Amino acid sequence: MAVAKKPAVAKPKAKTAAPKTAPSKLKGDGLSINTSVDRGAREKVAEALTKAVADSYTLYVKTLGVHWNVQGGNFYGLHKLTDEQYNELHQAADEIAERIRALGKLVPTGGETFRALTVIDNEAPHGTTPQMIKQLVLDNETVARRMSEFAELAEEAGDLFTHDMLVARIGVHEQNAWMLRSSLGE
Numbered sequence: 001m002a003v004a005k006k007p008a009v010a011k012p013k014a015k016t017a018a019p020k021t022a023p024s025k026l027k028g029d030g031l032s033i034n035t036s037v038d039r040g041a042r043e044k045v046a047e048a049l050t051k052a053v054a055d056s057y058t059l060y061v062k063t064l065g066v067h068w069n070v071q072g073g074n075f076y077g078l079h080k081l082t083d084e085q086y087n088e089l090h091q092a093a094d095e096i097a098e099r100i101r102a103l104g105k106l107v108p109t110g111g112e113t114f115r116a117l118t119v120i121d122n123e124a125p126h127g128t129t130p131q132m133i134k135q136l137v138l139d140n141e142t143v144a145r146r147m148s149e150f151a152e153l154a155e156e157a158g159d160l161f162t163h164d165m166l167v168a169r170i171g172v173h174e175q176n177a178w179m180l181r182s183s184l185g186e
């Protein structure tokens, strides 16, 4: 006859002695961050980057919509130009989002959240082709100014990597605006 097993009795856990030295880098559920950017600065820069990612992502969606809906004599040129621009914006949004993670913060996601954070007021314009292209010119210029503001903030916070990344974004948005404007003959 089988003998019923006695339920295992948990042994009392041995008390761990309080550390006598300063706590190591290990705390909570992971490693604390000890990079070139201090904690307060990381918070500030990451907050600015949430707006930068929302702007880039929203402009990506908007440029994609224009890519689909352009028509007219310059259809192919505008279709190709907006193709290059929306792909680049998509990649940029990803890079900005990943910088937020490297700074130790979570990235906001979702259309509604982005709409609350972005400076772009209408992500799905419908109009004539020149109207839609003009709108993208204005949006790229607006985003370039925002990137400039955020780049200065990053520099003041001592986050050189983010500063450089955002300075590069100014150049891309200004180039986008120039190419779109020129395609209208302006």
Ligand SMILES: [Fe+2]
Pocket: 067, 083
């Ligand atoms: Fe396409």
